[in-house]
Amino acid sequence: MIDKTVPTLEAALAGIADGATVLVGGFGPSGAPNELIDALLAQGARELTIVSNHAGNGDSGLAALLAAGRVRRIVCSFPRHKDSYVFDRLFKAGRIELELVPQGTLAERLRAAGAGVPAFYTPTGYGTALAEGKETRTIDGRPCVLEHALRGDVALVRADRADRWGNLVYRKAARNFGPVMATAARLTIAQVREIVPLGALDPEAIVTPGLYVSRVWQLDAARAAAA
Amino acid sequence: MSAGAARWSREAMAAKVARDIPEGAVVNLGIGMPTLVGAHFGAAREVVLHSENGLVGMGPPAAPGHEDLDLINASRVPVTLLPGGAYFHHADSFAMIRGGHIDYCVLGAFQVSVGGDLANWHTGEPGAIPAVGGAMDLASGARQVYAMMEHLTKAGESKIVESLTYPVTALACVDRIYTDLAVLDVTPRGLRVREVVEGMSIGELRRLTGVPLLKAEASG
Numbered sequence: 001m002i003d004k005t006v007p008t009l010e011a012a013l014a015g016i017a018d019g020a021t022v023l024v025g026g027f028g029p030s031g032a033p034n035e036l037i038d039a040l041l042a043q044g045a046r047e048l049t050i051v052s053n054h055a056g057n058g059d060s061g062l063a064a065l066l067a068a069g070r071v072r073r074i075v076c077s078f079p080r081h082k083d084s085y086v087f088d089r090l091f092k093a094g095r096i097e098l099e100l101v102p103q104g105t106l107a108e109r110l111r112a113a114g115a116g117v118p119a120f121y122t123p124t125g126y127g128t129a130l131a132e133g134k135e136t137r138t139i140d141g142r143p144c145v146l147e148h149a150l151r152g153d154v155a156l157v158r159a160d161r162a163d164r165w166g167n168l169v170y171r172k173a174a175r176n177f178g179p180v181m182a183t184a185a186r187l188t189i190a191q192v193r194e195i196v197p198l199g200a201l202d203p204e205a206i207v208t209p210g211l212y213v214s215r216v217w218q219l220d221a222a223r224a225a226a227a
Numbered sequence: 228m229s230a231g232a233a234r235w236s237r238e239a240m241a242a243k244v245a246r247d248i249p250e251g252a253v254v255n256l257g258i259g260m261p262t263l264v265g266a267h268f269g270a271a272r273e274v275v276l277h278s279e280n281g282l283v284g285m286g287p288p289a290a291p292g293h294e295d296l297d298l299i300n301a302s303r304v305p306v307t308l309l310p311g312g313a314y315f316h317h318a319d320s321f322a323m324i325r326g327g328h329i330d331y332c333v334l335g336a337f338q339v340s341v342g343g344d345l346a347n348w349h350t351g352e353p354g355a356i357p358a359v360g361g362a363m364d365l366a367s368g369a370r371q372v373y374a375m376m377e378h379l380t381k382a383g384e385s386k387i388v389e390s391l392t393y394p395v396t397a398l399a400c401v402d403r404i405y406t407d408l409a410v411l412d413v414t415p416r417g418l419r420v421r422e423v424v425e426g427m428s429i430g431e432l433r434r435l436t437g438v439p440l441l442k443a444e445a446s447g
Binding site: 084110180 | 279282308324361364367394
């Protein structure tokens, strides 16, 4: 029997190695897998490369992971925010490496990794500082930049519901990077609001088929067990 | 600018942009001043708003007490979804942008060049933390790019320039510029004035702008 559900956060995060590249879903507060990020902090892996749209806000979630000195490098599109002071301080002190990527190129590099496409040409970024040192080529009269697939060792995503095969559906715009990140990592870990019986998710509406997902942890499992 | 000369307000600029976008268009409004445009389409028109974090058919901001953090726009403001709206993931959202499925994008700007080059993502100041978001994808991918900005810096320098001094967002991407003094089209022959604020001559606009400007073609 296939059962990807795990009972605890410890089990969900088990085995993440030092130096791992971790894809972290979410766009601002929408779809951020906060409990998984907190558990990654507790798990203790170091020298991480984080791939995420942003670089953390306030003192919790990604910002806490950064503040604990666990992150060597971050690949993201929008690190600067009014409350990104943890990242700002580390960046200015030269204690974190930043690879800045246009948001659509970030998403497409992840999609390419999941789809087995090693690199692709895109017009985005041509002629800008973010294309410096990259191969360029004019295709159908349009100058383009060669961008490489971005693969993760681990992906942390938040979805709304899952079943024991790891099929996922999301909620509203919290979907954002979840589906592409789920395809782009060797080990995809999903936190969900609810685990439902196999067959309960409408096959027409499943966004991430379970083959992309390794482990599923239900946010309210602890509370449900206590009830 | 001479004392007392008229300037369009930000709301007046937003109203002009909204007026120029046709019924049925799919539109992405960038962060900052362009977000003002949404309120000027009016309930009678169907203009479909796209937000790059994965929704199309975006409605007005959520009413107080009805905010949902799973339904926000690219500026992280809680919004609503209209009947007919849809959600999709980030790679699809930017495929829509690069793939030419967004009819109009309205972007704020630091500078626009005579050739339509756009600078809007980074001041380039030493020590400034860079953040690009979707600016480069939108500027190079949308079918029509409208830039919205004040005409002059606080120091009185033109933001419309012969060539950019700020870091480039995308080359030759801007189709039209809306400022507080004028509306200008970027054409292969140069910038053409569509409209100028009441009481200002083309000569005065040229003097303030510092680059050649073509007169509007005579029309109704």
